[in-house]
Amino acid sequence: MAANLRTWHVLGWNGTDKIYEQNFRHYDFSDKQMKELLQRLLCRQMSEQEVANATMRRRKGEGPRVLDVQSNRTGDRFILSVGDTPHFTAVVIDVDV
Known part of the structure; x- marks a missing residue:
């Protein structure tokens, strides 16, 4: 009988093109660390000005920013x-080992 390994399955998409795919052991990343990884992966696809704009303080009533991680x-x-566009996702899955 195969054992299961809890895993973060991370995908990056630009439209319908897959730009990133990687599995990480679940216990190597806390939820907070995985959120930070997703933000960093997204920033690599953005211009410096887009990163600055996405990081600026929000005005009252503004919606979520592109770097806000949704769970x-x-x-x-x-x-x-x-x-x-692009976007990154991380899903916790069980992988047979």
Whole structure:
């Protein structure tokens, strides 16, 4: 019987083009660290001015910024996502080892 390894499955997309895919052991990243990784991966795809604009202080009533990481729990799946085009996601999955 195969054992399962809890894993972060990270994907990056630019439109319909996959630009990044990597698995990491779940215990190597806290949720906060994974959010930071997703933000850093997105910043690599942005211009310096886009990064500065996305980092500026928000005005009252403004919606989320492109670097705001969204989290969603659907059943037993935990999903983090950041960006629009491009965007990155991290999903916790079990991988057979």
